[in-house]
Amino acid sequence: MTKNWESTFASWAQGPSATEKERAENAERQIRKAIQTSDKLKNRNIKVFTQGSYRNRVNVKKDSDVDVGVLCYDTYFPEYPDDNVKAKLEESSNSATYNYATFKNELEEALVAYFGQAAVTRGKKAFDIKANTYRVESDVAAFFEHRRYTSTSHYLSGVEMIPDDFNPFMIRNWPEQHYENAVNKNDSTNRRYKRIVRILKSLSNEMSSKGIQSAQKAPSFLIECLVWNTPNEYFNRSSYTADVRAVLAHLFNNTKADDKCNEWGEVSELKYLFRSSQPWTRQDAHNFVSDAWDYIGFE
Numbered sequence: 001m002t003k004n005w006e007s008t009f010a011s012w013a014q015g016p017s018a019t020e021k022e023r024a025e026n027a028e029r030q031i032r033k034a035i036q037t038s039d040k041l042k043n044r045n046i047k048v049f050t051q052g053s054y055r056n057r058v059n060v061k062k063d064s065d066v067d068v069g070v071l072c073y074d075t076y077f078p079e080y081p082d083d084n085v086k087a088k089l090e091e092s093s094n095s096a097t098y099n100y101a102t103f104k105n106e107l108e109e110a111l112v113a114y115f116g117q118a119a120v121t122r123g124k125k126a127f128d129i130k131a132n133t134y135r136v137e138s139d140v141a142a143f144f145e146h147r148r149y150t151s152t153s154h155y156l157s158g159v160e161m162i163p164d165d166f167n168p169f170m171i172r173n174w175p176e177q178h179y180e181n182a183v184n185k186n187d188s189t190n191r192r193y194k195r196i197v198r199i200l201k202s203l204s205n206e207m208s209s210k211g212i213q214s215a216q217k218a219p220s221f222l223i224e225c226l227v228w229n230t231p232n233e234y235f236n237r238s239s240y241t242a243d244v245r246a247v248l249a250h251l252f253n254n255t256k257a258d259d260k261c262n263e264w265g266e267v268s269e270l271k272y273l274f275r276s277s278q279p280w281t282r283q284d285a286h287n288f289v290s291d292a293w294d295y296i297g298f299e
Contacts (some may be wrong), residue, residue, distance in 0.1 A: 009240035034114035174268035
């Protein structure tokens with residue numbers, strides 16, 4: 001290995017700077033103000049929150065934008081374990097009077113009124129808010145609550161959106177469960193978990209810039225989930241290089257075939273990592289891990 005990988009890994013392992021964190025917080029704060037000044041939204045039951053790599057502190061230099069969720073609790077999307085639970089709950093619930101399309105349109109109006117039309121671009125899934133010297137670029141997603149009922153009296157709370165192109169029809173995520181699980185694993189690995197995530201994300205970015213296709217097909221979220229599925233004993237070794245080697249070896253051996261990783265989940269542990277609903281495959285993950293091993297020069 002001609003490159004000083006330990007020094008590189010140590011640099012890549014570092015979390016966001018105070019300036020980066022402040023600009024992300026400013027973006028979230030301004031989006032909250034946009035909603036508070038909207039006559040249509042200010043009285044709605046709305047939560048504004050940072051999600052994704054910034055919230056979970058695994059962002060790297062290429063993660064130039066911050067993901068902000070705008071969650072309205074006035075309507076929710078239910079998911080039932082069976083028809084009996086569905087029937088009982090529907091008896092005691094009222095039909096929604098506020099729909100998702102209206103909420104997203106009203107959110108767009110609020111963002112344009114606050115930031116200006118030139119700064120806001122509507123995408124299929126989120127609104128892009130351009131950066132300035134005060135805030136980072138932001139992707140703002142509109143959500144209703146998703147309730148995964150386990151019984152008539154208990155449910156897991158997530159978020160759900162309907163993309164403008166209806167493909168896939170609905171997107172469900174679990175940001176709070178993701179955040180809590182990541183914090184716990186980071187604590188259990190002496191803070192090495194998130195550092196290794198940052199290292200592998202930065203490594204993927206470097207590989208991608210060199211035209212390595214497996215890195216281009218490995219989203220940062222997939223990389224984060226792969227590291228999540230690595231047992232804690234593979235972390236906190238004598239060096240970052242030793243940790244990276246151990247994690248990649250585990251991932252390589254366990255993504256060779258479907259049966260070894262079919263039960264792996266996202267960090268939230270509420271969605272399977274390798275199922276048909278995902279935009280990546282087990283083979284995509286294996287190819288990236290294999291190429292990462294070779295790119296570093298491990299033997």
